[in-house]
Amino acid sequence: MTDTVRLTYRELAERLGIEPDSARIKAKRHAKSGRWKIIPGNHPGATATVEVPTADLVRGSAPTRTPSTASGRTEGSAPERPGAEVKALQDHIETLKGLLAAEAERTQAARDEAQEARAEAGHAKSDQVRMAQDVSVMFDELKALADKHATLHADQARLQAELEQARAELARARRPWWRRLVDR
Numbered sequence: 001m002t003d004t005v006r007l008t009y010r011e012l013a014e015r016l017g018i019e020p021d022s023a024r025i026k027a028k029r030h031a032k033s034g035r036w037k038i039i040p041g042n043h044p045g046a047t048a049t050v051e052v053p054t055a056d057l058v059r060g061s062a063p064t065r066t067p068s069t070a071s072g073r074t075e076g077s078a079p080e081r082p083g084a085e086v087k088a089l090q091d092h093i094e095t096l097k098g099l100l101a102a103e104a105e106r107t108q109a110a111r112d113e114a115q116e117a118r119a120e121a122g123h124a125k126s127d128q129v130r131m132a133q134d135v136s137v138m139f140d141e142l143k144a145l146a147d148k149h150a151t152l153h154a155d156q157a158r159l160q161a162e163l164e165q166a167r168a169e170l171a172r173a174r175r176p177w178w179r180r181l182v183d184r
Contacts, residue, residue, distance in 0.1 A: 004051045006039070012050055015057055030056075 007015065013023035027050045037051040073150035172180065 003054045004048045
């Protein structure tokens with residue numbers, strides 16, 4: 001188990017060389033990740049404390065600065081002209097803007113692809129419905145043809161029987177008159 005130190009937000013800010021509000025935000029962020037622990041005060045208005053591993057204080061430590069000297073100037077002195085740090089930050093902001101624009105383009109392209117996929121899926125679904133209807137119509141036609149085939153087959157059998165009967169009558173009718181008279 002690592003050693004921890006209990007600090008108020010103000011003490012944490014002094015140790016890290018940042019503003020107290022920044023220390024509070026940093027503490028909340030690290031508390032969410034489970035690395036630090038925020039201990040609220042016992043009564044309303046009491047100051048909360050933060051349990052910080054000493055390794056984080058050493059690793060994240062910056063030269064001890066007070067908010068009045070954080071910018072590197074003394075109280076009452078004129079503000080410095082923007083220097084290399086400001087230029088670097090402006091360049092970094094421009095880089096981030098470029099990355100943000102590229103991400104926006106990728107997001108828009110992904111949205112466009114998703115829209116196209118939805119449209120294709122809609123077309124495929126309508127094609128599927130149309131094909132199902134076509135299959136249903138074909139099945140009904142096939143059933144009607146099968147019924148007609150059965151009827152024709154029955155008619156063929158009946159006509160075959162009638163033909164055989166007609167042939168038998170024709171054969172009797174072709175016999176000479178004296179045979180017809182005897183056979184009756």
